[in-house]
Amino acid sequence: MKLSKLLTATLREAPADAEIVSHKLMLRAGMVRQLASGIYTWLPLGYRILKKVEAIVREEMNAAGAQEILMPAIQPAELWRESKRWDQYGPELLRINDRHEREFCFGPTHEEVITDLARREVRSYKQLPIILYQIQTKFRDEVRPRFGIMRAREFLMKDAYSFHLNDESLQETYEQMYATYSKIFTRLGLKFRAVIADSGNIGGDKSHEFHVLAESGEDQIVFSKNGDYVASLERAKADLGEDANALESARGIEVGHIFQLGTKYSSSMKTNCLDEHGKSVTLTMGCYGIGVSRIVAAAIEQSHDEKGIIWPTSIAPFQLALIPVNMHKSVRLRDAVISLYDDLKSNNIDVLLDDRHERPGVMFSDMELIGIPHRLVFSEKGLDAGEIEYKARQDDANRYIQIKEIITFIKEKINDN
């Protein structure tokens, strides 16, 4: 991609209402723009990151044998009445009437819709266990939308649901999802902890939250000195009463949550199938969420410096920035730069060429703000010497690499992290 064609604008200062680093940097780097409170447009740069996060989540869910579906965002009230949540959910649920005054909501989660699907489609134990998931827009009319896309009203979630004949099978899938989540967050380059959680009003009795550790996190995680016990504060209070406040604590951002729902939805919504003896059994369920858009902000909270964002290569909007110095004054350099750019692209390297008519200092600081993990600087002097300047986002000093070795060198760097 050529930067001159990218719809973006870096800002020197963040708007005053941006309170935390990730929100400030996402606005300054031109990744998102607010349309209304808690509702955002993703600009090309931000959307590239979101897509990369989504792709990793999808790959690992598929690898775990989960099947991707897409459910509607708009859900009929009758289903929520069946589960009794139409009245329980409260003002976070955005309720809508159609032209015939029929009641609907914009889905904040999909337990009702998936349970309805399962009771229609699952006929026999032979179809079980099954894991279904989607990556889809949710709406929650949060009482306090804040921190940009971190606590938005409209956001992207991966939600998965599993159906089982018995609790042993649910436990097995739950453990598999726990392992899958650990893989996903590791590939995303995040420092995280799985903590025992309170299952809140979603119901069920076993649940873990996955937290990215960060000072700005809204949640408190508590742990025992020897590390044997790690829990959300709410859960620790339920387990250890007042003792919970003795425990050590850290702050976290909840990026994932897995639950064993048991038969909470399948009983109220009468979801049964025949077991191997032909007997009708109420299915038991698990559900597994990941805050796909929230992850983008969480990654920034965890990895930035005074110059800007430091992306892990796995989710960086571009892997490499190519910065020519005074290219507009030299046809010779321009030809060499374009040929290198084409070469990098044909080697599947995600490269951003800064072809703007800007001073090198401006280009360097923009690339650092955006957080591109690898940078090449190509000048006429380098062309004469047959070399290119290389620096990783976190390096202090430049290195010089022979032009003819550059593709191999960059490929190795990208594969390293």
Ligand code: ATP
């Ligand atoms: P929180 O406690 O942060 O409000 P939650 O427990 O209500 O989240 P879940 O129902 O577990 O959220 O949803 C699954 C995931 O969706 C969460 O782990 C979180 O990463 C993400 N998420 C929830 N609410 C929001 C929001 N308002 N904006 C962005 N992501 C969200």
Ligand code: MG
């Ligand atoms: Mg949760």
